[in-house]
Structure formats: structure tokens, C-alpha cells
Amino acid sequence: MGRVEVVSFDMEGTIIDPSFSNLIWETDIPRLYAEQHGVSFEAARDHVLAEYRQVGDERPEWYDVGYWFRRLELSGDWRELLERRRGACKVYPEARGVLERLRGRYLLVLTSNTIKEFLEVQLGGLSGFFAHIFSAPSDFGEVKKSPEFYRRICRIIGAAPEEVAHVGDHLKFDYEAPRQLGIHAYYLDRSGEAEGRHVVRDLVEFERRVELIDGSPQP
Secondary structure (H helix, E strand, O other), X not given: OOOXXXXXXXXXXXXXXXXXHHHHHHHHHHHHHHHHHOOOHHHHHHHHHHHHHHHOOOOHHHHOHHHHXXXXXXXXXXXXXXXXXXXXXXXXXXXXXXXXXXXXXXXXXXXXXXXXXXXXXXXXXXXXXXXEEEEHHHHHOOOOOXXXXXXXXXXXHOOOHHHEEEEEOOHHHHHHHXXXXXXXXXXXXXXXXXXXXXXEOOHHHHXXXXXXXXXXXXX
């Protein structure tokens, strides 16, 4: 096997847990709708979630908080919601240690279906670990991490697919899509339910897999 030069990470569910996003989409926006439209929180939440479903996550608008403020007729700056919830961003316990060990040995890249404004808040002090941070909707106008998304990233960073190892918590977008290009892809299943050679339980296990690929274990 060839040496790995680039290690790529998904963000939400991989490095950062989803608490922040869940609070914004499922609590803060419905609460703001309830306050501004004079309805109960329960009624507002039912309405807002129904609106989300109507648009669906296959359209780029689904990821655009500004779009939802306009569609739901909400006043104020949506960026304030993100700032108020900054403290809700939780890094998985092993993530920082893995990033610290890998950054001196590989080019680290982050890829996400999250818009850049969310990424900037969620990553916080972790952003400095990454040479490149890519958002499918913000950078490429895509709603999912497709094989073409990974192909474009490889071109931008100047790496062949076989020189890249990637990990993420979505079977299709973090394992199947990059694997089609020849990327060393791993599916992160923290629940422990999935099985297979392509499955890792945490980022420490992924780190070990990367070392095995290029035959250069950490001293």
C-alpha cells in the first residue's frame, strides 16, 4: 500500500458532537418563531419541523439559516443564535489528542455538509489543526458529500485519492462516496452496532488504521 499523505475528517458526529446544531434547529429557531408569531413553543416546533421536511435536505436552502429566517418571517440576526450557543459545542474526548498527534505527520483536512458559518463557531480553537476546511454547500453549492466533492478536494490539495484517508459518521457520504475514488475511507460508528473492516469505534482506532496503511506507526 502507498503512504498516506492526507488525513481527512468529517466534523459533526466525528470531531464535534451534534448538540450545537440540534439546539439551533430544533429549539432556538422554533422558540424564536413562537415569540415572534405569538404561538406556543410546541405549536411553533411542529410548524417549523414540518417546514424543514417540506424543503428536505436534498436542497441547498435546507442548510441556509438565513433562508429559514426569511421563510419563517423571523426578525433579527441569525448569527446571534450561533454565538449564544457557542458554549454548547462539545468536542469528542479523544479528538484533540488525535489531531495533535497526526498534524505533524500528515496534512489534515476537514470536510463537512455544514455551512461555513456553523463550522467557524463549532470548530473554535480546533480550526488551526487543519490546512484546509471544506464546506459542501458553502464552497461548492452541493448538498451532500458526493464522489465529485472528494474529487475536487483532491485536485485542490494536490493529492491522489490513494494518498488520502478519510473518516466520518455517515455511511454513504463518509465511506461509500470517497471509497469510490480509491480513498482509504472509514465509517465511524460510536454506537458500536456496525461491523466490518471499514468500521471504527472512535478516532483513536482510526488513527491506528492510518498508521497501518502507510506502515509508519507512531514512535
